[in-house]
Amino acid sequence: MNALGHALSLTGSMAWSILWALIFGFALSAVIQAVVRRSAIVRALGDHRPRTLAVATGFGMASSSCSYASVALARSLFRRGADFTAAMAFEIASTNLVIELGVILALLMGWQFTLAEFMAGPIIIVIVALLFRVVLRQKVLDAAAEQADKALAGSMEGHAAMDMSADGDGSFLSRLFSGKGATAVANVFVMEWAAIWKDLIGGLLIAGAIGAWVPDSFWQGLFLEDSGLLSAIWGPIIGPIVGVFSFVCSVGNVPLAVVLWTGGISFGGVMAFIFADLLILPILNIYRKYYGMAMTVRITLVFYVAMVATGYLIEIVFSVLDLVPDASSAHLPDEGISWNYTTWLNIVALVLAGALVTRFVRQGGTSMLSMMGGSPSDSDSGTAD
Known part of the structure; x- marks a missing residue:
């Protein structure tokens, strides 16, 4: 029970230390998505x-930070x-x-990781x-397009099918502060x-359990910590592989990245691990359903090689x-809550989230959540272009 309590603590x-960053980040993403129609994005791509x-x-x-949603989008x-x-x-x-x-990388691991993230992404x-x-x-490509056109039930399909941007013309601010704009922001x-x-809760639970129960000696052996150049070569190779089997995606893998970094993985290895959220096993299965096996093999190999090289x-x-x-x-947050800037x-973030959720519920947004849990056809008839 003590071990379980330590892991849950x-x-x-970790959840408390990153909560405000998540809420403000999603709110900013929602604002941008609420005033940019997906049809305009398609025309530019x-x-x-x-x-x-x-x-x-x-x-x-400017879009979603959830790996599953980004794949569907x-x-x-x-x-x-x-x-x-x-x-x-x-x-x-x-x-x-x-x-x-x-922001979460800077909070838990240091500004160097944030800089590396925004350098590595374009690479x-x-x-x-x-x-x-x-x-x-x-x-x-033709086979992938044919497969992508087939209806596929799943929670992310509803999310990908809907263009929840605000209707109407006008400036960014006029659309944002309109009634429809506020509703669109709350919906997104x-x-x-x-x-x-x-996925976020799963990632935090996995990181908490590993941080509490797995000894550093295990990671030091796996990552060849004391092997100098060999460790630097091995890190980017093993990092994405650990990510594939972690089942943790997007921001949820940052706490686990802290555990790996303090456990001895190389700097390049931990960066490769962070990007492997798009190669976890459930998402590989989604690629197969979306695009077929031939394209899935190519996506997997190309992404893996790109992560290792980067x-x-x-x-x-x-x-x-x-x-x-x-x-x-890098550090896992101190256990417990104290009155500091994070609190x-x-x-403030929870007040903002409460206001957006209240707007969502009052405007009938619960039907959208039902759609995400159902079997939508992903047809274009549900968009607001």
Whole structure:
């Protein structure tokens, strides 16, 4: 019971320390999504030129931070005419280049990891785009498009099918502060939490259990901590593999990244692990259902190679610049709650969340949650373009 209590205490402390960052991050994402129609995004993503990929990355950064939702959104964009590579760039950015992830990395691991995250993201997207030019053939793309058009029930399908942006013309602020704008922000905010809460709690529970029960000696042996150059080479290779079997996605894998970093994985290895949220086993199965086995194999190999290569590049650059922090800079939060800036920020964030949830409920948003749990057809008839 003491061991279980220790693990749950660590889980609760981690959740409390990152709560305000999550709420403010999702609120900002909801604001942006509420005033940008998905149809406008699709029109901008019709090819895989460098400028288009940059636009896809920007749209992704302003979108969801849930891995499952980002995969579904990318499929929705692809079905509506977006280029496949551009849709993948959007997917990578929407789960790994979002503000709440950067804030949580800074809180738990240090600003160097936040800097590395926003440097590594564009590098991965470039490598993925280059590799797709080599491995993707029109036959595979056509088969993937045909598979993507098939109806598939699932909670994320409802989320991907709906364009919850505010109707009407006018400036950003006029649309945002209109009644429809406020409702759209509340809808997106609640949908994002509905999409991520299970994975977030799962990630925190896994990190709490591992932090409390797994001895450092295990990780030190797995990551070859005292092997110098060999450890730096091994880290980016093993990092994504640990991620694949962790079943933890998006911001939920940051607490586990803390455990791995303090356990001895290399700097490049922990960065490769963080990006592996798009390769966890449940998502690989979703790729298979969305695009077929041939495309899933290509996505898996391309993403893995890009993560490993980026891990090496980040390790080299940060080592040369002497920016690799000491492992002691990362920490699991102290157990318990005390009156400090985190508590005050959490109170403000919870008030904001309460207001948005209240707006969502009063405007009949519960029917949207029912749709996410049902078997929608993912048809375009439900959009507000």
